[in-house]
Amino acid sequence: MKRIMLLIIAIGALAGVVALTARASRHVYQEDTPTFVTEIPAGYREWRFISVAHEEGNLNSFGSILGNDVAIKAYREGTLPFPDGAIIAALHYKFVPSAENNKAFGREQSFVPGQQPPWYLQFMVKDTKKYAATGGWGYAQFDKDGKPGLESDMKKCFPCHQAIKERDFVFTRYAP
Amino acid sequence: MKRIMLLIIAIGALAGVVALTARASRHVYQEDTPTFVTEIPAGYREWRFISVAHEEGNLNSFGSILGNDVAIKAYREGTLPFPDGAIIAALHYKFVPSAENNKAFGREQSFVPGQQPPWYLQFMVKDTKKYAATGGWGYAQFDKDGKPGLESDMKKCFPCHQAIKERDFVFTRYAP
Numbered sequence: 001m002k003r004i005m006l007l008i009i010a011i012g013a014l015a016g017v018v019a020l021t022a023r024a025s026r027h028v029y030q031e032d033t034p035t036f037v038t039e040i041p042a043g044y045r046e047w048r049f050i051s052v053a054h055e056e057g058n059l060n061s062f063g064s065i066l067g068n069d070v071a072i073k074a075y076r077e078g079t080l081p082f083p084d085g086a087i088i089a090a091l092h093y094k095f096v097p098s099a100e101n102n103k104a105f106g107r108e109q110s111f112v113p114g115q116q117p118p119w120y121l122q123f124m125v126k127d128t129k130k131y132a133a134t135g136g137w138g139y140a141q142f143d144k145d146g147k148p149g150l151e152s153d154m155k156k157c158f159p160c161h162q163a164i165k166e167r168d169f170v171f172t173r174y175a176p
Numbered sequence: 177m178k179r180i181m182l183l184i185i186a187i188g189a190l191a192g193v194v195a196l197t198a199r200a201s202r203h204v205y206q207e208d209t210p211t212f213v214t215e216i217p218a219g220y221r222e223w224r225f226i227s228v229a230h231e232e233g234n235l236n237s238f239g240s241i242l243g244n245d246v247a248i249k250a251y252r253e254g255t256l257p258f259p260d261g262a263i264i265a266a267l268h269y270k271f272v273p274s275a276e277n278n279k280a281f282g283r284e285q286s287f288v289p290g291q292q293p294p295w296y297l298q299f300m301v302k303d304t305k306k307y308a309a310t311g312g313w314g315y316a317q318f319d320k321d322g323k324p325g326l327e328s329d330m331k332k333c334f335p336c337h338q339a340i341k342e343r344d345f346v347f348t349r350y351a352p
Contacts, residue, residue, distance in 0.1 A: 052228045052240050056285040064228050064351070093351060101347060104339050109232040113351040163280050171277060175269060175289040
């Protein structure tokens with residue numbers, strides 16, 4: 001139960017209210033329509049930097065958001081909707097104090113990512129045909145061992161991201 | 177005075193105690209020895225992701241640390257000291273709450289970079305000959321308008337980074 005709650009919160013890390021309407025759920029979650037991605041996109045750790053994010057509370061995460069070439073180009077040119085082929089990656093680490101840095105600063109003030117693989121990874125993959133039912137985006141989440149999120153949890157991504165439909169369902173803004 | 181204090185704190189953002197010894201200052205700060213970099217390295221915004229950092233308190237910054245190809249390769253292979261040509265960039269943004277994300281989450285928990293150019297930029301440029309007097313690294317800081325830090329402030333970088341001599345004066349660890 002705790003794990004499920006964590007996933008629910010995590011899915012909202014690119015953020016959004018889970019406000020699922022009966023209509024949306026009927027449309028989106030047909031058995032034969034893929035709404036999420038089950039394989040980690042190759043090479044994401046080589047992608048360019050979009051922005052950073054921190055969530056307090058239960059999540060206590062430290063995120064780095066990266067984009068492939070298509071996503072970066074769209075961000076920089078302000079292209080909306082994002083073109084097919086765009087992929088946005090969110091690497092979420094544990095948000096931990098740095099004893100090393102704090103010692104150097106002489107006070108408690110420094111936070112860094114935990115020194116283990118990302119706590120969880122999230123992706124948004126743009127393919128307007130394949131993911132037509134979910135705004136053209138396929139959603140993905142993987143735990144630190146590379147295991148994909150449960151289908152029941154992944155179905156909560158799109159309803160949440162609908163809160164930011166005016167930016168093509170993408171919460172993260174480009175850090176200039 | 178406030179600006180100078182800010183710079184002093186900022187220079188420590190890759191971190192370290194300012195523990196300047198008489199000997200170090202005599203050796204390092206000869207008039208004819210470059211110890212810092214006055215031009216923004218080209219293309220740094222295209223570099224790959226090393227890690228993120230947050231500093232509380234006066235600084236209240238949200239940092240993204242990027243590396244050029246030489247730096248990334250050295251980080252991933254654990255090469256110490258870093259080879260000549262390595263450049264590490266730290267993009268420091270203001271750490272601001274995201275009203276947009278908080279609304280979506282339904283609580284105050286989300287922090288993102290301020291939506292203006294980085295508050296300040298820092299670089300470490302490895303050139304063992306050119307920067308022989310400061311551990312092989314040239315240090316740089318630029319404000320949001322691209323103006324380099326004062327020479328008097330830049331001279332505080334190396335003494336601070338000596339606290340982490342065992343990792344070739346580089347505080348930031350690679351986020352896996």
